[in-house]
Amino acid sequence: MAEALVFYIFAALCIFGSIIVVTHKNPVASAISMVLTFFFTAVLFILLRAQFIAVIQVLVYAGAIIVLFLFTVMFLNIKEDAMQFDGRNIAKKVTFLFVIIAVAGFFGSKLIVNSGQKAPEIENFGSVESVGRELFTEFLLPFELTSVLIIVAIIGVVTIAKRSKSS
Amino acid sequence: MEVTLNHYIVLSVILFVIGTYGVLTRRNLIVVLMSLELMLNSCNLAFISFAYFLGDLTGQIFMIMAITVAAAEVAVGLAFVVLIYNHNNSLDIDILKLLRG
Structure with a gap:
């Protein structure tokens, strides 16, 4: 029960964080929310008994890769207008979004119909x-x-x- | 209320879709690379959940390899971003039409 609660909370946070990454107009804010998304994914990895992978995730992704992104954004000193989320091709974007969601929903619903599998208990797993x-x-x-x-x-x-x- | 493999796979699909949307619609090259990282991350989540629910460590090993590839990809990609920005003074991906036939 507690595990399900943790899963739902952190899954929602993951989705929320990644939506901010792809929609926020400031790349620095995108990078910061990407750190948070990777942290929340690391929590899900711990739920999946992958402690070592969770540590690697925080070290490499949230540490090294994000620092590289932030360094590039600051190094290039991008002007504000170059960073804006522009309003061109709105119709194309919305069409893309609907097509992707339809395809993903099709396969996702097929997955939900099938019954879930229970994990085997293995000692020292992960x-x-x-x-x-x-x-x-x-x-x-x-x-x-x-x-x-x-x-x-x-x-x-x-x-x-x-x-x-x-x- | 039990969390099954399907929950994790659906979450992974959702994250992958969000990443795909970012890659397809954003024009800033750095944000496109970030969305690519999100897609890789969702694939890693699928790998880890399969590893757990099948009781096989191979998925976790493969994810270590995937993280290595992602780090190398980001390093090379951002080097190209710096190069492109020095060349064009812009990060709009529409500039990259030089190879168009």
Whole structure:
């Protein structure tokens, strides 16, 4: 019962936060409400017995990625009129919204009709120990490959940033 | 009143739809990237809920990979945003028509 209450409260907060992200005209406000959305999602992850993932979510998303976004917004020093949510193509936007909601509602209603599944109770599910053991035994190769991906990203960013300086 | 897998999947669908709406309608490049992050986040929620309700840790491992990809994507994307802004003095995505055939 308490779990359901927490789920509904934080699901509503998540939806509310993400609506603010996509509709607010100021990018800084969007970024701040994105931090809150990621925090609320981390709470849902804890409900789903994924404590380690919740910590990673707060560290990487709410920490690193949002700082990067905010830094870019402030670094570029965008003028107020460039940040406005413009009024062009309102009809197109509304049509987009209705089409997306119709498609999502179609699949969502199919999901609701099917009966829900109960979670199996597994000891230590999602703890740092169990996730780490999986990560360093069965998924060692993909885990190492992500480090290659990060190196590629670092080199790419440095190259792009360098080129913009010289031009 | 029990929270089942369907509740989480429906929430994930709703968040994904909101993110899609942002990607399709916003013109500010930074906000488009933020909406993309929201969509990735909703997919992560689906992964975690399936991992829990199926009792399989693979979903959580995959989400760690997805977070890594998201971080790399944001770093490269924002580098491009800075480059585009220096080039055009604007972040309106309608400027990016150079590759149009």
